[in-house]
């Protein structure tokens with residue numbers, strides 16, 4: 081066999097997984113458990129962890145308790161806190177990578193630049209920043225919150241100081257005594273503000289819309305608890321079950337009866353009143369939309385931090401940068417040495433969609449021009465054998481994304497089983513009618529949810545449609561993704577190759 085052919089064969093895999101966050105690593109574990117070892121995990125960075133590698137900003141922690149925000153198949157009796165910090169979650173994912181022997185499958189420094197479906201060969205050609213692979217099946221686990229978004233602000237290029245996004249923290253730049261502008265008041269910003277406020281000279285917070293903030297019941301997990309979890313592993317399952325159950329009970333208020341969130345709103349107002357005594361500031365920090373419409377943020381330190389004398393809250397968006405002067409939309413001006421953008425991610429316009437070309441020769445971004453939609457959050461019409469982890473409408477407003485990821489792994493496992501049973505060179509192509517029917521049901525349910533009560537949030541796309549959040553319980557999603565319903569797919573078989581005699 082010639083060298084080129086040999087090389088080509090080496091680079092064909094049964095499954096290519098893109099990304100090595102919770103989604104990609106979970107997929108890799110699941111593939112091995114299903115007896116599939118012919119796979120690669122392609123990761124653009126040089127280590128695993130995804131979200132928990134990239135978000136190393138001061139104060140970064142999860143906002144779902146650690147015993148629920150972890151894999152059910154890899155419980156960790158040693159979580160140090162009820163809401164553990166980024167470094168511990170990252171270490172957990174490194175540990176999972178080692179324990180499940182995933183490293184031989186992972187190819188770091190491989191940014192996937194283009195994936196193209198081949199209708200004749202029934203495989204994907206995957207061009208990376210290094211080599212090209214072909215794969216029968218692609219599992220896209222590139223993350224819903226992995227590509228930072230920085231707004232296009234006039235004059236930003238001419239800013240003489242330092243500029244970075246919360247998900248790309250510049251640890252080489254010392255903030256002590258500096259005038260720092262924090263743009264945004266989302267989940268990352270409210271963790272960053274209390275972490276940096278004591279050491280910066282001046283902190284100017286640009287708030288376009290105030291968030292609802294509830295106290296975070298964080299505490300150290302005691303040695304006795306950890307001992308108990310190690311000695312009697314079922315106690316971890318009980319703990320996880322309780323954390324899960326409480327959140328499942330909250331779902332109907334979010335998805336069917338937003339009015340029931342009124343008492344929670346009253347608690348959030350009381351939390352604000354407890355920490356912010358100045359009525360003027362309190363008014364500026366009080367949201368004018370139903371709690372839950374945007375993600376409810378958890379912090380016991382945010383309000384105390386913004387009442388400190390070195391913090392200014394500008395209740396307006398950053399509109400323009402003139403040298404080191406920052407001009408807000410309300411015309412107010414402030415000086416800064418550093419601008420930190422806590423302005424979120426490309427969620428409904430995820431860059432990976434521009435990099436996938438399906439069976440009809442169009443990209444996923446083009447197929448989704450009227451909004452993202454996939455069958456059971458996984459399979460888009462026109463993209464055979466391409467499944468996403470955390471695809472459209474699989475996000476959660478109140479619980480752990482790991483629950484949704486594990487449901488999607490069940491679906492992936494059954495998908496691969498079905499392909500194996502069908503045998504030969506076969507692909508499953510989601511029927512457009514099935515995708516549309518699924519999406520219609522999801523969108524019909526969306527109308528009653530709190531996320532559609534009139535606020536603007538990153539859950540909504542440019543047309544105002546919620547293509548990100550799942551409007552049900554995680555239990556329901558688990559049931560709906562337990563197995564692949566073949567009637568929702570066309571079975572595509574490769575054309576039989578004519579044998580050439582002689």
Ligand SMILES: Cc1cc2nc3c(=O)[nH]c(=O)nc-3n(C[C@H](O)[C@H](O)[C@H](O)COP(=O)(O)OP(=O)(O)OC[C@H]3O[C@@H](n4cnc5c(N)ncnc54)[C@H](O)[C@@H]3O)c2cc1C
Nearest residue numbers: 099101102103124130131142143144191192222223226481
């Ligand atoms: C600061 C922060 C806090 C969060 N806290 C919580 C929480 O408390 N609870 C919760 O449920 N969820 C939380 N989330 C959501 C979180 O993103 C998910 O829970 C989960 O980590 C997503 O895992 P993932 O593997 O799908 O994506 P990611 O962790 O984002 O991993 C995606 C991976 O794909 C790689 N990748 C992307 N594009 C390419 C490409 N073209 N080629 C190769 N590799 C690529 C990336 O480098 C990355 O490693 C948080 C998110 C953020 C940003």
